[in-house]
Amino acid sequence: MSSILFEIKDSIGFITLNRPDKLNSFNREMALLMQDALDKCKDNTVRCVYITGAGKGFSAGQDLAEVVDPNGPGMGRILSEHYNPIVTRIRKLEKPVVAAVNGVAAGAGANIALCCDIVVASQAASFIQAFSKIGLIPDSGGTFTLPRLIGWQKASALMMLGEKVTAADAERMGMIYKVFPVETFAENAALIAHYLAKMPTKGLAYTKQVLSHSFVNSWDEQLQDEDIFQQRAAQTADYKEGVQAFLEKRQPDFKGK
Secondary structure (H helix, E strand, C coil), X not given: CCCEEEEEECCEEEEEECCHHHCCCEXXXXXXXXXXXXXXXXXXXXXEEEEEECCCCCECCECHHHHHCCCCCHHHHHHHHHHHHHHHHHHHCCCCEEEEECCEEECHHHHHHHCCCEEEEECCCEEECXXXXXXXXXXXXHHHHHHHHHCHHHHXXXXXXXXXXXXXXXXXXXXXXXXXXXXXXXXHHHHHHHHHHCCCHHHHHHHHHHHHHCCCCCHHHHHHHHHHHHHHHCCCHHHHHHHHHHHCCCCCCCCCC
């Protein structure tokens, strides 16, 4: 069976990490297949992307058996050809990406989840920056995203100490959006994706781009970006539909255009 399951349903691109016997740890095949799935989500029929894991875990990160294999890709290629392209694709996709963290998210698995636009977790989930335990540094964009989510001091401690963070604590510190009970997790997480898939897709994409720009922009540059992207949003069919629906006191019918 493929290490990545992918389907488009109800305008949502569903990506499932599928090596449950290895807690969905990444090898080269899985990383390349995930990149391919994310590329397929560029299709205009996809208005939201939903990423989760099969079995008990979201992803335990890198499959270390591949790292120590003398015939394996080596650490340099693992970053440049596996993880960096994955997180870059997620950030550049012009539509919202939901990470539904069903279990442990460790190392690169945690940082792939945390670079998504909305992260929800099961009460059974946990997050761990496991890199320090084997003498490595956090990768997959973790040194960029985590301090911005929870602050420099907290991120530094979690990265250096390698402490496991429960889903409840991750929500409390602002690392993730929301936690759901195990029994209702899959249903509630999917509802978020279905809701996003019916929203103004271009407006959401512009919001995502402006948020990403805020990481490096000055105050004046950010205001300028808001001006530019707001004008673009005001030219969309969905904006016109939203205003008309408001005036007519009805539910809008957004088309993602």
